[in-house]
Amino acid sequence: MDIKIAQTTDYNKILEFAFDNGVEYDETNKCYINEPFFALELTSDNDLIGSASICKSKVGDYILEQLAVKEEYRHKGYATQLIKTILRRMKELNIKKIYLIAHVYEIYLKNGFEFYNNNDKDYLISDNCLNCDLYINKECIPRIMTIDL
Numbered sequence: 001m002d003i004k005i006a007q008t009t010d011y012n013k014i015l016e017f018a019f020d021n022g023v024e025y026d027e028t029n030k031c032y033i034n035e036p037f038f039a040l041e042l043t044s045d046n047d048l049i050g051s052a053s054i055c056k057s058k059v060g061d062y063i064l065e066q067l068a069v070k071e072e073y074r075h076k077g078y079a080t081q082l083i084k085t086i087l088r089r090m091k092e093l094n095i096k097k098i099y100l101i102a103h104v105y106e107i108y109l110k111n112g113f114e115f116y117n118n119n120d121k122d123y124l125i126s127d128n129c130l131n132c133d134l135y136i137n138k139e140c141i142p143r144i145m146t147i148d149l
């Protein structure tokens, strides 16, 4: 089994993969909300099994998005490898801070992210997310997290 992480500019493939593998999206608006800037694909013998991307918001914040690993490959550390690789690449590009909107927190806490407790980045959480049944029923509480590079 040949497992590799590589950069890709096929942002549509990454989006499709992430949505097919558990990243939440709005059925009526199945597209990037922020502009894709950088993406990684994780492959096993050339099959796509994981994804991560960095997108740039309209005010210039960099956001980790589309983090997903195919179900049968989970809990083997692949998402951690994707996070570490993408953060290293962003640091090389002299980017100082990364944000994300977390629905699960533990993996990000384990990788150095902290909860962002100011409200000036609340714009990152879309109205679609706040109108979602999972949010209304308190089954999913999105939180902004951040890391300094």
Ligand SMILES: CC(C)(COP(=O)(O)OP(=O)(O)OC[C@H]1O[C@@H](n2cnc3c(N)ncnc32)[C@H](O)[C@@H]1OP(=O)(O)O)[C@@H](O)C(=O)NCCC(=O)NCCS
Pocket: 021, 022, 023, 067, 068, 069, 070, 073, 074, 075, 076, 077, 078, 079, 080, 081, 101, 102, 103, 104, 105, 106, 107, 108, 110
């Ligand atoms: C979240 C996800 C990317 C993790 O992928 P993974 O390759 O299994 O992650 P890792 O093996 O690197 O996990 C490392 C640790 O993170 C934590 N973690 C992983 N998945 C988690 C989850 N769904 N919820 C909470 N913590 C999680 C665990 O502590 C895990 O350690 P463990 O395997 O010893 O339990 C994967 O479950 C996934 O694709 N989920 C659907 C999409 C999604 O929710 N993306 C994130 C949106 S915020």
